[in-house]
Amino acid sequence: MAATDQLRPLTETGVSQVRINYQFLQDQTFTHVFVSPYLRAQQTFEALKSQGLEFKRVKTVDWVTPDVDTQPAIDHLMAIDGDELNILIVCHQTFAGRLATHLCDGTTRGCHVDTAAIIEIEAEVFASQCATLRNIYSAY
Numbered sequence: 001m002a003a004t005d006q007l008r009p010l011t012e013t014g015v016s017q018v019r020i021n022y023q024f025l026q027d028q029t030f031t032h033v034f035v036s037p038y039l040r041a042q043q044t045f046e047a048l049k050s051q052g053l054e055f056k057r058v059k060t061v062d063w064v065t066p067d068v069d070t071q072p073a074i075d076h077l078m079a080i081d082g083d084e085l086n087i088l089i090v091c092h093q094t095f096a097g098r099l100a101t102h103l104c105d106g107t108t109r110g111c112h113v114d115t116a117a118i119i120e121i122e123a124e125v126f127a128s129q130c131a132t133l134r135n136i137y138s139a140y
Helices: 012-024 039-050 071-078 093-105
Strands: 032-035 058-060 087-090 118-123 131-137
Touching (some): 012 039, 032 039, 071 093
Parallel strands (some): 032 058
């Protein structure tokens, strides 16, 4: 329990789920990692780092929090220069589901995402209906 959603910590179950799901990330190096400023997302990122997550750049951003629109995230992603980008976004179930559906089918209704799940999306450009959902990895 916490005074606000922003201050709600990651539970022991959440930490366990992150550790289980790390197996799907362990052979990758991320060019960019964007992390929500909410406590549980920060703790998720710290748990990933402690397991050896490899990344080049990390930034805490407020455009991946639960109640924000997905278009600003897409705008930020589109502005990243470079080829062969491999981006990890540590965010929240509701936002992850909405971003996935926005990128893959053009709606923002949001698919169901389990706690600590990893959504793998492939895209040549970050725009509505321009991505392909490759997999959803879950500890459940």
